[in-house]
Amino acid sequence: MKPSIPKGTRDFSPAEMLKRNFIFDTIRAVYQRYGYEQIETPAMENLSTLEGKYGEEGDKLLFRILNSGDPFEKYRQAHLEIKNSDVTEKGLRYDLTVPFARYVVMHQNEISFPFKRYQIQPVWRADRPQKGRYREFYQCDADVIGSTSLLNELELIRIIEDVFDTLKIDVLIKLNNRKILSGIAEVIGEADKIIDITVAIDKLDKIGLEKVNKELKSKGLSETAVQKLQPIILLKGSNENKLESLKNVLKDSAIGKKGIEEIETIFNLLQSLKRTARNLELDITLARGLNYYTGAIIEVKPNDERSSFTSSICGGGRYDDLTGIFGLPNVSGVGISFGADRIYDVLEEVQGFPDFSGVSTKILFVNFGEEEAKYCLQLVERIREDGINAELFPDAAKMKKQMGYADAKKIPFVALIGTEEMKNGEITVKNMSTGEQSKVTMEILLHMIK
């Protein structure tokens, strides 16, 4: 049979794993520097945990796992109609936030709040694959749960800056607040249509004002409401200018004013760190994940001409009551998630990966035969004791084969030890990039390849 893998999934070869680990290691190091602790949760969750948390669309994109055995058998025999819930009760996780909420509720007695956790694991969505969209991809989440302080929002923004600074990706961080969106819906007299409004204006960049207005009307917004909305969604200028305008627009909305206050607090905190925040933009058309965000909404996009990515590579926000549905009310959380696979694609486009040659094996010992190999084994052990990656070729293959192996694997040094070297206690070492070759002692060799 011809081997294949499921649609939207990928294999990762050694060269790709070096790059992927560069991303994971960077994010992990930053998370740890800010005091976040790692957890993992199972690949599969009970469907009761997942269903209804991601909206109608999300439910369709859940991978459901068929119960083991032949779950259809008894229904078939009795000629009964079969419902999904009869044959599947588990599903692959769709994101890391909902499983985390479940984790917090189940482990609430072991956790001392506020709990700062990070989690780097794959998630699965039965989406049609396309640019930057896979059916299996890694999310790198950090959340703070059990604290309403806006210092957490500030910290997450600083984490985003640190990660992309380290990865050397220019980004634009967009910030909004769900309370501002609620305020806007309120002042235009369409408070109950907030989801329709936010979904529509979120597309402003993409489809333009005209189509946004058309969508708004098709969702049942009145002409006057749409007209009232125009100056608000077209707000331009600096963050300060936008905030001043919004204060005026939302002066009669308590919730709207609260949202403005939160945004201002975050900006002020950033300024107190003497950060210019030039890559931080207040964007009131930013809606995202409306299903559980209640306060801050964060989205990060690449800001580099060489990248064709217009979709987000990191997103997040505050959700006031995510654990409520699992029976633990009044616990607020705020978090972000880096999309590792999209960051990978961006780094490829901007050629931002460092050179990984020589990060693996530093020296290969050529195998000339049983006796020589046995002798080399001790030397390889000695080199590894110093923490240097070294290997002995397992077969007494032809020199051409062994040298070719070193070449293909970009191993910078090759040691050749035959009967002559064994007798004299020497090591013939060849520098594979210059072609130079010399006879040295172990001490000198260690110095050379360190």
Place this chain on the structure above:
RNA sequence: GUGAUUGUAGCUCAGCCGGUUAGAGCGCUAGAUUGUGGAUCUAGAGGUCGUGGGUUCGAGCCCCAUCUUUCACCCCA
């Protein structure tokens, strides 16, 4: 879920109007070179033309279905 698009050697791709035994470059293996990789030369291996049907005297090429690739919509990391 909707609309396009792709599939020929390990990889990148040719393949004429439907016509005999499907080609190239790179890679791979072996040799030139029995203790020396990359460069060169020589030889060799490697194909169910994604899969299953159909049309035809004849299909890599046309038709249908299906899987897959890529892209857009919806939605999203």
